[in-house]
Amino acid sequence: MHEKLIILDFGSQTTQLIGRRVRELNMYCEIVPYNKFPHDATGVKGVILSGSPYSVYDANAFKADLSEIRGKYPVLGICYGAQFLAYTSGGNVEPADSREYGRANLSYIDNTDELLKGINVGSQIWMSHGDTITVLPENFKVIASTDDVKAAAYHVEGEQTWGVQFHPEVFHSTDGTKLLNNFLNICGCAKDWTPASFIESTVAELKEQLGDDKVILALSGGVDSSVAAGLLSRAIGKQLTCVFVDHGLLRKNEGDEVEEVFGPNGQFDLNFIRVNAQERYYGKLAGVTEPEKKRKIIGEEFIRVFEEEAKKIGAVDFLVQGTIYPDVVESGLGGESAVIKSHHNVGGLPDYVDFKEIIEPLRNLFKDEVRKAGLELGIPENLVFRQPFPGPGLGIRIIGEVNAEKVRIVQDADYIYRDEVDKAVAAYKAEHGTAPSWMPNQYFAALTNMRSVGVMGDERTYDYAVALRAVNTVDFMTAESAEIPFAVLQTVMSRIINEVRGVNRVFYDLTSKPPGTIEFE
Numbered sequence: 373m374h375e376k377l378i379i380l381d382f383g384s385q386t387t388q389l390i391g392r393r394v395r396e397l398n399m400y401c402e403i404v405p406y407n408k409f410p411h412d413a414t415g416v417k418g419v420i421l422s423g424s425p426y427s428v429y430d431a432n433a434f435k436a437d438l439s440e441i442r443g444k445y446p447v448l449g450i451c452y453g454a455q456f457l458a459y460t461s462g463g464n465v466e467p468a469d470s471r472e473y474g475r476a477n478l479s480y481i482d483n484t485d486e487l488l489k490g491i492n493v494g495s496q497i498w499m500s501h502g503d504t505i506t507v508l509p510e511n512f513k514v515i516a517s518t519d520d521v522k523a524a525a526y527h528v529e530g531e532q533t534w535g536v537q538f539h540p541e542v543f544h545s546t547d548g549t550k551l552l553n554n555f556l557n558i559c560g561c562a563k564d565w566t567p568a569s570f571i572e573s574t575v576a577e578l579k580e581q582l583g584d585d586k587v588i589l590a591l592s593g594g595v596d597s598s599v600a601a602g603l604l605s606r607a608i609g610k611q612l613t614c615v616f617v618d619h620g621l622l623r624k625n626e627g628d629e630v631e632e633v634f635g636p637n638g639q640f641d642l643n644f645i646r647v648n649a650q651e652r653y654y655g656k657l658a659g660v661t662e663p664e665k666k667r668k669i670i671g672e673e674f675i676r677v678f679e680e681e682a683k684k685i686g687a688v689d690f691l692v693q694g695t696i697y698p699d700v701v702e703s704g705l706g707g708e709s710a711v712i713k714s715h716h717n718v719g720g721l722p723d724y725v726d727f728k729e730i731i732e733p734l735r736n737l738f739k740d741e742v743r744k745a746g747l748e749l750g751i752p753e754n755l756v757f758r759q760p761f762p763g764p765g766l767g768i769r770i771i772g773e774v775n776a777e778k779v780r781i782v783q784d785a786d787y788i789y790r791d792e793v794d795k796a797v798a799a800y801k802a803e804h805g806t807a808p809s810w811m812p813n814q815y816f817a818a819l820t821n822m823r824s825v826g827v828m829g830d831e832r833t834y835d836y837a838v839a840l841r842a843v844n845t846v847d848f849m850t851a852e853s854a855e856i857p858f859a860v861l862q863t864v865m866s867r868i869i870n871e872v873r874g875v876n877r878v879f880y881d882l883t884s885k886p887p888g889t890i891e892f893e
């Protein structure tokens with residue numbers, strides 16, 4: 373049983389960030405709704421109370437019963453968490469003036485307090501609240517202040533309970549990680565949650581759970597399914613069968629790269645089935661131009677192909693799903709049910725495969741932990757750090773009808789584009805030691821359905837136009853077109869026109885999201 377920290381979620385946007393910071397400090401933690409402190413608290417070393425969109429005095433504010441927590445475990449209240457502790461102990465919380473948003477600096481620090489060890493006056497913090505504590509209960513002692521906020525941090529005397537009205541979990545709180553680490557030390561955490569340790573414990577759990585059972589996994593070549601495959605291979609070897617469907621809509625060489633890693637000549641002990649279904653897909657997609665119809669065909673065909681392969685294997689005990697932690701965290705805002713996302717690329721599969729149970733080996737991991745586990749398992753970096761790639765693949769990057777010729781064009785153009793952007797990023801890093809500000813979070817080429825007249829040598833051409841897309845985004849919900857240096861774009865343009873037959877024009881897409889989307893269909 374791993375030691376763990378419990379984060380009570382009062383619905384803040386940054387609750388998951390608290391979890392990630394704690395995990396980055398090698399401490400395992402679980403985020404639970406504010407009113408669901410686990411009955412079985414084995415291994416719990418401390419508790420963090422998150423922020424909230426509510427005010428503590430709101431009629432519908434989330435109220436937790438802390439009687440089983442305070443005094444038993446070290447407690448750290450963050451923002452609303454701190455105000456809730458103060459308010460429910462007889463303090464006063466009132467609407468604050470607007471100065472309590474954004475950056476501030478600590479102008480007073482009680483250096484003798486364990487929570488603030490190593491943090492000095494001037495340290496930048498990040499505030500984001502509409503309320504402020506105006507009166508602290510008697511035994512609550514101020515241990516840090518800013519010019520505007522007296523009770524920026526407090527300690528409850530005689531108790532291992534602290535509150536901070538700022539957000540140590542956000543990047544702008546420069547000593548935030550130090551503060552969280554101090555709290556973990558107060559909790560007496562061993563901090564032994566490392567990629568190697570979570571692989572070891574997950575593999576041990578999987579072995580125990582699976583015994584001699586057979587497991588089937590839809591391998592897409594994406595990070596999640598690859599890491600799940602690596603973990604299961606380590607736990608049960610050939611009891612695992614990975615089915616990799618090459619739908620002919622992957623990026624250039626990608627099918628072979630996946631096979632190199634997971635196929636019979638790769639390093640993993642598992643059964644690998646590659647289905648080369650290119651022709652099947654192109655056949656189904658022939659003459660189809662409507663984006664949603666294309667998506668539907670690609671999704672359904674995946675299920676058909678997978679179903680056929682699964683039938684050949686016969687009944688299996690478990691079907692793997694690549695659910696990760698952010699998909700299963702129950703928000704404090706939400707109702708009773710956990711939000712479980714069906715794996716994007718295998719949506720609908722459970723209805724068609726003969727299996728007894730679903731297994732989710734990544735359900736405790738944040739995305740960055742999945743990547744770390746991948747590296748630890750020996751999955752190559754290009755796979756672990758690959759950019760997001762949609763399930764329908766190039767099918768939604770080819771506007772209009774999909775066919776083998778168009779796939780070749782978009783694959784080749786995309787390959788050149790990624791190659792040149794990667795080289796430019798690497799050169800910038802070599803010179804400046806950091807990534808450039810324009811470093812895109814997703815970048816790819818798409819094939820417009822437009823043909824236009826050009827001239828090459830002495831000949832007129834009538835060929836396709838390729839569109840280059842690159843976006844800067846944090847959450848892929850909104851995005852800006854990335855400012856790739858013009859010289860890089862020119863090199864890409866010239867290489868694509870010279871090297872990719874069938875293309876005589878290259879566009880750069882400047883559209884933000886919204887109103888555009890990142891993909892073209």
Ligand code: XMP
Pocket residue numbers: 667716717760761762763764814848849885888889890891892
């Ligand atoms: P859009 O085009 O909606 O894309 O701005 C946002 C992000 O989602 C990815 N995306 C998909 N991923 N199946 C997926 O697995 C899909 O059908 C799909 N459509 C879009 C897209 O690549 C981007 O990262």
